[in-house]
Amino acid sequence: MITVLKSIIWGVIVLVWLTFPLSAAARGHVLVIDPAHGGKDTGVKLSRTVYEKDVTLAVATLVKKALSNVDDIKVRLTRSDDRDVSLAQRKKILEGSDADLFVSLHVNAGFGQKAEGYEVYYLGATIPSAQNDNSGEILKDMEQTERLNNSVLLAQIVHKEIGIVFPRQGRGLRDAPVLLLQSLTTPAILLEVGFSTDIEGRKKLKDTEIQKSVADALAKSAKKYFSTGGTS
Numbered sequence: 549m550i551t552v553l554k555s556i557i558w559g560v561i562v563l564v565w566l567t568f569p570l571s572a573a574a575r576g577h578v579l580v581i582d583p584a585h586g587g588k589d590t591g592v593k594l595s596r597t598v599y600e601k602d603v604t605l606a607v608a609t610l611v612k613k614a615l616s617n618v619d620d621i622k623v624r625l626t627r628s629d630d631r632d633v634s635l636a637q638r639k640k641i642l643e644g645s646d647a648d649l650f651v652s653l654h655v656n657a658g659f660g661q662k663a664e665g666y667e668v669y670y671l672g673a674t675i676p677s678a679q680n681d682n683s684g685e686i687l688k689d690m691e692q693t694e695r696l697n698n699s700v701l702l703a704q705i706v707h708k709e710i711g712i713v714f715p716r717q718g719r720g721l722r723d724a725p726v727l728l729l730q731s732l733t734t735p736a737i738l739l740e741v742g743f744s745t746d747i748e749g750r751k752k753l754k755d756t757e758i759q760k761s762v763a764d765a766l767a768k769s770a771k772k773y774f775s776t777g778g779t780s
């Protein structure tokens with residue numbers, strides 16, 4: 549009996565030892581897409597029936613679909629239907645996903661009808677602690693620098709790829725203290741894909757073909773990011 553038990557235990561150990569490196573390799577990269585707003589929180593209005601929450605969900609769903617046949621990139625969404633998800637819940641989903649990359653999707657609104665185009669935000673400034681000689685702090689600074697570099701790399705790639713869908717509509721990369729991006733350890737960007745207040749822009753954002761092109765551009769960006777050295 550003891551011998552049987554022993555061989556079972558050894559069998560399990562060998563199995564775990566054999567499969568662990570495999571599963572780590574097979575895990576691939578995890579991209580979390582955050583379709584902003586949802587439920588009662590509609591976001592900005594694009595028409596009588598279409599809101600920001602609908603556009604962000606449509607694009608996010610299409611990104612997931614576009615990458616469904618890419619084995620080494622797994623896509624998770626912070627919501628996959630029309631529901632309220634708090635900022636804290638979104639962060640929790642991200643943290644629980646072991647994510648390598650995070651993209652939050654929004655639609656902008658301007659004060660007038662003149663503002664048009666897309667913007668890519670990243671969280672730049674980190675509090676410098678150069679005077680601090682604590683090695684733990686230095687390590688934290690290095691991690692933050694790496695996260696920042698990777699966020700900028702992703703922002704550059706996304707800005708370029710979305711520019712193919714919306715030529716000459718790029719409003720640039722913007723370093724801003726975006727609340728959702730704060731305290732994240734994952735390289736992250738926030739894409740304001742267009743303006744609801746721009747008549748032409750909102751027409752495009754409601755167009756399912758354009759939504760598909762934006763999603764494809766994001767899918768291509770993720771592939772480029774992971775193949776050009778972006779790490780988590």
Ligand SMILES: [Zn+2]
Nearest residue numbers: 584591654655
């Ligand atoms: Zn928004």
